[in-house]
Amino acid sequence: MEKTARTFSEVIGAGERQQAREFSGFDVATQWSNLPAYARSAFPNGPGESANLQKKADRTLFSRPGSIIFAMRYDTANGPLYLSQKLTSPEASTVLPQAARQNRMFTLTVSVLVIGFISIVGWLLLRHVSRPMAKLRAWTHSLDNEKLSHPVPDFSYLELNEMAELIRNSLSSVQQAVDREQRFLRHASHELRTPISIIRSNIELQRKLAQKRERLADEQSIIDRIDRASLTMKHLTETLLWLNYEPDMPLQSQTVNLPELIRELAAEMTYLLAGKPVTTEISTLPYNCTVPLVPARIILGNLIRNAYQHCWEGTVIVEQRENRITITNPAESDAQNASTKPSESTGYGLGLELTTTLSQRIGWHYTASRQGNVHHVIVEIEAFT
The missing domain is CATH 3.30.565.10 (Histidine kinase-like ATPase, C-terminal domain)
Known part of the structure; x- marks a missing residue:
């Protein structure tokens, strides 16, 4: 407003300043009373000091202002100038609705394209992830004693590979426990066969000696052999248990x-x-x-x-x-x-x-x-x- 007042005093001659006029978007006059009514009604006494901007907005607490009025006095070498301006909300035009409709259509089109792109990317990502998981599931169901000794296949993801390794190790531990049980049964049945045979043969011999009433020393010798064989079975069982369950003892x-x-x-x-x-x-x-x-x-x-x-x-x-x-x-x-x-x-x-x-x-x-x-x-x- 100051720049407008200086330009106005330089461009407009003294004789032409008496009437109020619009200049550069502002209403300019040498007398306050010559300004439009909106300025006089907003500021009845007019601006008092030079270069002191006054403003009045027509609004309530919860709404945007309908209009804003500015007024200022500026002293020049040829006397004071009074400037005012009233800003209001732009009136509705026929161009804005069409532009708004075009903008909404563009926004809707872009939104549909973005949603479609995200859906396609999500489907591809889900398919890319689900295929290794389906492969892991099929591999888990196909595990047997032979495949447990083979390396774990690559399932494309570190987490799935670690899970497959954990599954294989767990099943291998179970299989090793089963193998230990089977070996124990085989070893026990194999090793206990000899002492059991000794016990049976000596029992038969004792029966025959009892029928013939042989000497007591022979019977005691037979009993001693039976006792040693029974102790051997006990020690064998303890050893096989140690061999299968407590190898570090x-x-x-x-x-x-x-x-x-x-x-x-x-x-x-x-x-x-x-x-x-x-x-x-x-x-x-x-x-x-x-x-x-x-x-x-x-x-x-x-x-x-x-x-x-x-x-x-x-x-x-x-x-x-x-x-x-x-x-x-x-x-x-x-x-x-x-x-x-x-x-x-x-x-x-x-x-x-x-x-x-x-x-x-x-x-x-x-x-x-x-x-x-x-x-x-x-x-x-x-x-x-």
């Missing part, structure tokens, strides 16, 4: 006369040679060592029993030199092996499996080999300190 060790133990086990297995043209050669040297007795009996007993049981003719050689034990026996030919299947019917492979496992647990070195029709077994005992 150490077994109690004791000093053992190794040659005496070998000869005792060989004597217990002689019933396996009954009716066979088989001879035995047992060569030992004095040697004492500290070992867990029950696993030692199981390992050495298994090896001697396997040699006796699967030898049909010839000589079984058991040789002991300090902590090294060698067992050699003629084995069945491939034709006999294929026709009789001794590993399935007699538990030959199971005994060797148990021997290998126990040897690894207690730190013994065990090797088995076959040259032609001769089977060799070497055991190196690791004495406990």
